[in-house]
Amino acid sequence: MNQTLDQMKQWLLTHGLAILAILVLCVAAYFLLGLLVRFVTRRVKSLDAKDDTLLDRRADTISDVLYSAGLVVIFVTALVMVLEEIGVPIAPLLASVGVVGLALGLGAQTLVKDVISGLFILLENQYMITDVIEVNGIVGNVEMMTLRATTLRDAAGTLYIVPNGEIRIVANRTRDWSRAIIDVGIAYEADVDRALAALQSIGEEMVADAEIGPLLLEAPQVTGVEGLEEWAVRLRMMVKTKPNQQWDVQRYLRRRIRLEFADQGIDLAFPRQEVALVNMPAGEKNGDS
Structure with missing residues (x-):
């Protein structure tokens, strides 16, 4: 018993x-x-850019990816060091990974494919946090990457x-500028x-409006008659807006058009x-000839 306690004490020491x-x-x-992520975020935000909001979103996207990748590196490194310390031989374990890797190849390929695609998405700046995008038939706001x-x-x-x-084609609805389109x-x-x-x-009132005017990048355009439908003459109005502001502009336009018209x-x-009602001859009523 004493020998076992001594061994435990020695192992703990x-x-x-x-x-x-x-x-x-x-x-x-x-x-x-955390300090590194904050430093990188500040450096990116301090760069000169035409659109500070766009730069802030870019910085947030980079910080999210950098933070998640850093956590993985810390966890894996700590796990390997602890295994070595408790006596688990790492070299044979790594060798066995090569054997088992053949069986896990498909899953590993999928993971590697996801990571490589994520790197290209980040490097090419395809989308950022808060962007509204459409991928695989899903339209939504990017909350995390x-x-x-x-x-x-x-x-x-x-x-x-x-x-x-799994992302093949990305439709970014809020990059650089957006467009509000209203059919009446x-x-x-x-x-x-x-x-x-x-x-x-x-459209002229919109430009002068204190609330909606700052959201516009160009004066609204009335393109004219866009179609002759079964029960309507379809007119179209378009306006170029700041990113992610087209929906507010569309709601404003619908309300103003309804009131103005x-x-x-x-x-x-x-x-x-x-429905046209046609009077039938008396002799033809009820199927009589």
């Missing part, structure tokens, strides 16, 4: 202290990683985690020229059906 030192180093590395996966949240609040290796259907009986003039007037007596189109 040697290997136990070494493991404790490894854990302390891990904690120190964790804090150093790591080397392995991208996290999206759609308008309904559903959270999607998309492996970077008016009745065939309405005066088209009058409706177009009303849209042009609304109502004031001017311009009828908006809605589905309708005309």
Whole structure:
């Protein structure tokens, strides 16, 4: 019994202290990683750019990826050091990994593919945190990005985690600038020229508006008659906006168009059906000849 206690004390004094030192180093590395991420973030944000908001989002994206990659490096390094300290031979373990790797090849290939794709997404600056993108039929706001996966949240609040290796085509709806497009259907009986003039007037008011004006990059354009539908004459209005602001501009436009058209007596189109009643000859009623 005493011999066992002595062995435990000896093990704690040697290997136990070494493991404790490894854990302390891990904690120190964790804090150093945080300092490094903050330093890189500040450096990126301090660069000269035309759009400071865009630079801030770029810095946040880089910091997220750098932080997640750093945590993986710290964890793997600490695990290897602890295994060596408790007597687990690393060399045979690594050799066995080569044998087992054949069986795990498919899974490893998928992971490597995700990481490589994540690196290219980051280096090519395909999208950033807070961008609204469409990937694999999913439209959502980029909440988080790591080397392995991208996290999206759609308008309904559903959270999607998309492996970077599965991303083939990215549609970025908020990069550099956006465009608000409004189609207005008016009745065939309405005066088209009058409706177009009303849209042009609304566009001029938008530019001068203290709330909406700063969101615009160009003056609104009324393109004219875009289509003749079954029950409506379709007019179109477009305006170039700052990134991610097109939806606010569209909501403003819909409200102003509804109020302005109502004031001017311009009828908006809605589905309708005309029924013609034809008087039948008396002799043909009820199928009589």
